[in-house]
Amino acid sequence: xxxxxxxxxxxxxITPDGKKVMLAANIxxxxxxxxxxxxxxxxxxxxxxxFLYMDRTTLPTEEEQFEAYKEVAEKMEGxxxxxRTLDIGGDKELPYLDMPKEMNPFLGYRAIRxxxxxxxxxxxxxxxxxxxxxxxxxxxMYPMISSIEDVRKANIVLNEVKAELDKEGIKYDKNIKVxxxxxxxxxxxxxxxxxxEVDFFSIGTNDLCQYxxxxxxxxxxxxxxxxxxxxxxxxLIKFVIDAAHKxxxxxxxxxxxxxxxxxxxxxxxxxxxxxxMSATSIPTVKNIIRNVEYERAKEIAERVxxxxxxxxxxxxxxxxxxxxx
Ligand code: PEP
Ligand code: MG
Numbered sequence: 481x482x483x484x485x486x487x488x489x490x491x492x493x494i495t496p497d498g499k500k501v502m503l504a505a506n507i508x509x510x511x512x513x514x515x516x517x518x519x520x521x522x523x524x525x526x527x528x529x530x531f532l533y534m535d536r537t538t539l540p541t542e543e544e545q546f547e548a549y550k551e552v553a554e555k556m557e558g559x560x561x562x563x564r565t566l567d568i569g570g571d572k573e574l575p576y577l578d579m580p581k582e583m584n585p586f587l588g589y590r591a592i593r594x595x596x597x598x599x600x601x602x603x604x605x606x607x608x609x610x611x612x613x614x615x616x617x618x619x620x621m622y623p624m625i626s627s628i629e630d631v632r633k634a635n636i637v638l639n640e641v642k643a644e645l646d647k648e649g650i651k652y653d654k655n656i657k658v659x660x661x662x663x664x665x666x667x668x669x670x671x672x673x674x675x676x677e678v679d680f681f682s683i684g685t686n687d688l689c690q691y692x693x694x695x696x697x698x699x700x701x702x703x704x705x706x707x708x709x710x711x712x713x714x715x716l717i718k719f720v721i722d723a724a725h726k727x728x729x730x731x732x733x734x735x736x737x738x739x740x741x742x743x744x745x746x747x748x749x750x751x752x753x754x755x756x757m758s759a760t761s762i763p764t765v766k767n768i769i770r771n772v773e774y775e776r777a778k779e780i781a782e783r784v785x786x787x788x789x790x791x792x793x794x795x796x797x798x799x800x801x802x803x804x805x
Contacts, residue, residue: 484805485763488580491522493755499774501748504756504765505562506734507768510551517758520766523560525682525756526621526734527552529605530572537674539601545608553616560617562682562756563609564661564730565602565634567591567623569621571698578694587691590623596633606641621682629682631677663687663735668716671723681724682756685735689713708737709790709797714746718785721751732756742797744768749781 481694494500505516516524532540554559568574569590577598582588586611595602609620610779622634637657645652662668663684671681685708689695692712695705700736710783724731737743739757744765747755755765780800787793 481805482594483620485767486761488519488766488770490544491520491770493522493769494578494743495748495769495772495774495777497775499748499777501752501769502732502754503762503769504562504732505759505762506756507552507759508772510548510555510787512759513552513555517555518614519759519762521759523617523755523756524552524556525560525562525564525732527561527563528564533566533568533574533615534572538603539576540689542604542611545605545673547609548613549609549612549618550615553612553618556562556616558617560599560619562619562621562659562734563612564590564621565605565609566595566624569594590620593624593633596630598638599637602634602637603641606638607645610641610645610652610656611650613656614651617716619661619680621661623661623684624664624687625674626664627666628670628673628677629662631674635677639740639777647788659732661687661692661734661744662720665692665716668692670722671720673727675723675727675729677765678729679721680730682732682734682754683738684721685713685717685719685733688716688735692716707723707790708735708740708743709793710775711788711790711793712787714750714785714793716751717747718781725751730754741768741801742794744802745772745777745797746781748772748774749777749779752771768801768804772800 493503499503502522506526507524508528509531570586573748657682658689661684662681689708695702716779721731730753732753733779734756738755739761741764784793
């Protein structure tokens with residue numbers, strides 16, 4: 481079976497009736513590009529940039545960041561690379577940043593909220609990303625967006641940085657795509673509004689489950705409440721994908737669900753354009769996509785949206801993919 485999956489590396493993720501989707505990799509450092517390409521990733525759907533900031537005593541310089549982003553862009557040879565701006569806070573603390581002690585860190589001062597407050601940190605990162613965009617196909621993605629104001633404020637900073645680079649005569653991709661993580665329920669529910677302001681969505685099911693179902697994603701005691709197949713989550717995903725498509729934008733997913741074989745047929749049927757996952761999951765997901773008719777996936781997705789119990793949906797999906805060799 482492993483041998484068979486290996487052979488899929490250079491084949492497209494296309495259904496027998498011709499529906500093509502994109503399978504991309506989530507990466508955490510430039511070193512991960514090797515495995516992404518070895519597993520047939522057609523892009524990087526999520527480049528988590530926290531590694532640059534962690535396990536050290538000072539903020540990373542613009543130059544350090546530029547080198548890392550450029551390396552990934554170049555090694556991906558023109559394939560899209562979605563760089564997510566700093567998503568620190570929550571469980572991830574930086575000792576050298578003066579972070580407040582919080583009662584609910586996951587509902588607190590994190591990610592885009594911190595970046596919009598400490599704009600010097602944000603600007604340095606955006607400068608590095610923009611400069612690297614001259615060396616490949618880079619997209620920018622903002623994490624933890626909860627409202628249209630977040631997007632607009634972030635874009636104001638981005639435009640300031642672009643203007644600086646213009647003034648200095650530094651090259652960058654003038655048409656760089658800017659998207660958001662949809663991982664907070666308020667963003668999912670207002671996806672129709674947000675779709676007008678961005679170039680793409682990427683659904684972060686890890687946090688979307690945590691916040692929608694009010695269940696700590698790290699807490700073992702409530703792990704049974706963490707249900708990606710809960711109808712609430714599936715309905716939000718459908719709404720987000722449809723909202724993107726109505727505005728002619730693409731809908732990606734970079735949460736764990738994108739790499740879960742039990743979710744593949746549903747997400748395909750809901751019209752997801754890009755699945756981004758840990759590289760090693762790509763062959764398995766591709767194999768499913770290459771063996772299920774899009775028309776059938778759409779029917780299954782529709783049926784699933786009307787099933788009340790997450791467990792029942794999972795059982796049904798287990799049966800459906802059992803026949804795929
Ligand atoms: C998510 O929330 O689904 C996601 C991809 O981001 P992270 O896991 O880094 O919070
Ligand atoms: Mg997240």
